[in-house]
Amino acid sequence: xxxxxxxxxxxxxxxxxxxxxxxxxxxxxxxxxxxxxxxxxxxxxxxxxxxxxxxxxxxxxxxxxxxxxxx
Numbered sequence: 001x002x003x004x005x006x007x008x009x010x011x012x013x014x015x016x017x018x019x020x021x022x023x024x025x026x027x028x029x030x031x032x033x034x035x036x037x038x039x040x041x042x043x044x045x046x047x048x049x050x051x052x053x054x055x056x057x058x059x060x061x062x063x064x065x066x067x068x069x070x071x
Contacts, residue, residue, distance in 0.1 A: 011057055014054055014056070023041070026041070035064070036066060037050055047065060047069055
């Protein structure tokens with residue numbers, strides 16, 4: 001059974017430890033197959049950093065990065 005949970009503990013824990021306040025504001029949604037990142041960041045580097053920071057807790061799930069880069 002797949003249930004959506006807002007703010008999964010593992011993913012939130014990873015990004016909440018970031019020294020960058022933008023990454024601490026990323027919204028995360030997960031289910032059994034995916035982790036979805038939503039929100040805005042100021043650079044493509046931060047978009048990629050958010051995604052790669054979650055690889056260790058993805059446990060085989062796909063990471064869908066819907067973060068928007070605002071300029």
